[in-house]
Amino acid sequence: MSATQPTAATRRLEAHLHRRARWRWPEIIFWVAVLTTIVAIPSRAALINEILIAGLFALSLDLILGLTGIVSLGQAAFFGLGAYAAAILASKGFSDPTLGLLFGAAVAAVLGLATAPLLLRGGDLTRLMVTLGVSLMLGELANRNGWLTGGADGLNFSMGKVLGLFPIGFAGQRNAALYSFAVLFILFAFARRLAQSPFGLALAAIRENRLRAGALGIATSRRIVAIYTVSAAYAGAAGALLAETTQIVSLDLFDFHRSADVMLMLIIGGAGYLYGGIIGAAVFIVLRDVISAATPEYWEFWIGALLVALVLIGRERIHDFAVRAASSLAPKAAREDAA
Amino acid sequence: MLTILFDGVAYGMLLFVLASGLSVTLGLMNFINLAHGAFAMVGGYVTALLMNRAGVPFLVTLPAAFLIPAILGVVLERTLYRRLYGASPLDQVLFTIGLVLMAMPIADFFLGDEPQQVNLPAWLSGSMTVHGVGISLYRLFIVAVCGVIAALLQIFLVRTRFGAQLRAAVDDTRVADGLGINVDRIFAVAFAVGSGLAGLGGALAADVVGGIDPSFPVKFLVTFLIVVTIGGANGILGALFGALLLGVLDVAGKYYIPSVGGFIIYAVMVVTLVLRPQGLFARGDGR
Numbered sequence: 001m002s003a004t005q006p007t008a009a010t011r012r013l014e015a016h017l018h019r020r021a022r023w024r025w026p027e028i029i030f031w032v033a034v035l036t037t038i039v040a041i042p043s044r045a046a047l048i049n050e051i052l053i054a055g056l057f058a059l060s061l062d063l064i065l066g067l068t069g070i071v072s073l074g075q076a077a078f079f080g081l082g083a084y085a086a087a088i089l090a091s092k093g094f095s096d097p098t099l100g101l102l103f104g105a106a107v108a109a110v111l112g113l114a115t116a117p118l119l120l121r122g123g124d125l126t127r128l129m130v131t132l133g134v135s136l137m138l139g140e141l142a143n144r145n146g147w148l149t150g151g152a153d154g155l156n157f158s159m160g161k162v163l164g165l166f167p168i169g170f171a172g173q174r175n176a177a178l179y180s181f182a183v184l185f186i187l188f189a190f191a192r193r194l195a196q197s198p199f200g201l202a203l204a205a206i207r208e209n210r211l212r213a214g215a216l217g218i219a220t221s222r223r224i225v226a227i228y229t230v231s232a233a234y235a236g237a238a239g240a241l242l243a244e245t246t247q248i249v250s251l252d253l254f255d256f257h258r259s260a261d262v263m264l265m266l267i268i269g270g271a272g273y274l275y276g277g278i279i280g281a282a283v284f285i286v287l288r289d290v291i292s293a294a295t296p297e298y299w300e301f302w303i304g305a306l307l308v309a310l311v312l313i314g315r316e317r318i319h320d321f322a323v324r325a326a327s328s329l330a331p332k333a334a335r336e337d338a339a
Numbered sequence: 340m341l342t343i344l345f346d347g348v349a350y351g352m353l354l355f356v357l358a359s360g361l362s363v364t365l366g367l368m369n370f371i372n373l374a375h376g377a378f379a380m381v382g383g384y385v386t387a388l389l390m391n392r393a394g395v396p397f398l399v400t401l402p403a404a405f406l407i408p409a410i411l412g413v414v415l416e417r418t419l420y421r422r423l424y425g426a427s428p429l430d431q432v433l434f435t436i437g438l439v440l441m442a443m444p445i446a447d448f449f450l451g452d453e454p455q456q457v458n459l460p461a462w463l464s465g466s467m468t469v470h471g472v473g474i475s476l477y478r479l480f481i482v483a484v485c486g487v488i489a490a491l492l493q494i495f496l497v498r499t500r501f502g503a504q505l506r507a508a509v510d511d512t513r514v515a516d517g518l519g520i521n522v523d524r525i526f527a528v529a530f531a532v533g534s535g536l537a538g539l540g541g542a543l544a545a546d547v548v549g550g551i552d553p554s555f556p557v558k559f560l561v562t563f564l565i566v567v568t569i570g571g572a573n574g575i576l577g578a579l580f581g582a583l584l585l586g587v588l589d590v591a592g593k594y595y596i597p598s599v600g601g602f603i604i605y606a607v608m609v610v611t612l613v614l615r616p617q618g619l620f621a622r623g624d625g626r
Contacts, residue, residue: 071429118609122616124428125371129568133609136561140602256561260436267433297447304440311434312422 021196038177045173051285052180053242058265058277060234066271068227069207071124073259074131075235077138078108080253082236083243087155095160101240108236109229116228120221139254154250168245176245343594349478351586352485353544355579358566360536362578365567367509371428373435375537375563376556377442378408382538383551387455397460404542405535412534416527439556446553454550492575505529565608
């Protein structure tokens with residue numbers, strides 16, 4: 001194998017991958033800024049918490065849509081399942097948040113693994129419909145099995161302290177936001193690593209041309225199943241976080257509009273570079289907060305108008321513009337990236 | 340038993356009219372038009388408002404419920420939709436979701452969020468009994484209207500010159516253009532027909548679903564999509580069979596096993612798409 005005898009080409013490739021994997025200063029500033037915001041504005045901690053959770057949810061969609069090019073309108077299935085799994089576990093007396101988080105993510109991952117093979121056939125429309133169908137089926141199941149889920153009334157439960165130290169929920173909104181921040185950051189770092197690994201490069205190849213990726217010897221089906229499972233776990237974790245920090249779950253978690261909203265967030269922020277979901281979630285939720293404070297009924301109109309404008313102007317064009325703007329701001333980092 | 344079957348067929352026929360327009364835009368023109376329900380909502384509002392505010396008879400409102408959404412459809416097609424014919428499915432989904440999000444607050448703003456009722460005329464609101472089977476007259480009316488629409492649409496698309504031109508334009512736009520077919524006009528007309536049928540469906544459905552309100556485009560969006568994807572995207576008959584199958588399954592399912600509710604149709608859709616990604620009644624290989 002060539003791995004035992006590194007050639008000049010593989011060494012250059014290795015160096016390139018290492019350079020790509022390095023954290024750049026705009027990223028560090030981004031995370032410090034987020035953390036500072038939580039500490040600085042404790043009165044808006046609940047809103048920030050919502051943004052962080054939505055950001056994690058949008059990140060989960062970015063893994064399949066942005067990295068792999070698989071469209072989905074059913075991400076709410078995993079979000080809702082993770083939330084209900086954590087809620088049910090807590091209502092049975094296991095109220096440790098970390099345990100609930102892991103449990104929610106694991107249950108969602110199992111569903112992701114089970115439903116991923118459904119995505120391997122057909123075109124984009126088929127995928128949209130199958131993913132949507134799965135989330136609607138789950139919502140209906142939750143609705144009909146009230147003995148477990150509380151049905152239309154939802155489920156109320158109490159939560160323990162994070163690591164046995166920090167209370168979350170109404171008493172500790174800021175703790176809740178910090179808890180969500182920690183989870184988001186850890187999962188983000190993992191996703192970032194994943195995107196820059198050979199596995200991530202294979203996903204990019206599948207996104208660009210699945211047929212050719214297969215011809216190059218990439219096991220495309222297996223890669224898609226794997227990333228879909230990871231994405232489901234992320235969405236499940238986001239759902240579990242929401243359940244734990246609000247201490248209530250209800251059927252609307254499975255709704256179509258959840259899946260649609262998260263897609264809007266990702267598109268607003270831009271898909272494919274992982275930060276898009278978090279930025280989009282912040283824009284979406286802050287916009288909703290501001291507009292609905294002015295005209296409570298009609299904020300959807302402005303989101304719709306924004307979306308129509310985004311598509312008509314062209315998402316690629318906006319992305320190119322952003323990249324050019326960023327590279328003029330940070331010439332050195334951009335040149336390195338282009339190399 | 341027969342009553343359930345009949346109700347199922349009537350419901351299926353209603354689904355067909357609502358979805359037939361979508362099988363033109365999504366099925367034939369390959370445009371993922373999630374805003375279809377918005378056109379249906381416009382049709383429903385036209386009928387409800389003409390009847391309630393202007394006192395126009397129900398039957399007279401129906402052509403208006405077809406025409407006004409059709410005109411709206413042409414305007415939107417010429418100004419916005421046509422830019423996205425070649426776009427990726429994701430862009431089409433985003434664009435049309437955006438339109439739906441805009442349509443709902445507009446309806447809410449001008450007409451309020453109260454459902455607008457359509458009061459059926461007396462000759463349609465009774466029911467009759469044939470061999471011990473209770474049949475609601477309005478359902479019978481729906482079945483008849485939908486049967487006529489299905490037949491007309493099928494003839495329109497398969498037998499007429501326009502239908503052949505449309506199919507040619509969809510199969511290969513450039514070649515059709517080169518052969519002298521006015522592709523732009525064909526697409527505009529097809530889109531108008533699709534939007535008009537949506538409006539007619541909305542008008543007919545208004546009574547069955549308990550009035551038209553601003554959330555209509557989202558409430559039935561999923562159902563339309565299921566009908567068209569199950570039926571197979573290329574053909575009116577596929578959509579018709581898909582709609583009938585769903586209507587009967589849904590009504591029977593809710594009657595015999597109420598505990599599973601809407602689960603059945605979602606499950607049917609997922610299983611269908613996994614086994615036959617191009618839909619049950621599609622010919623040849625889809626995309």
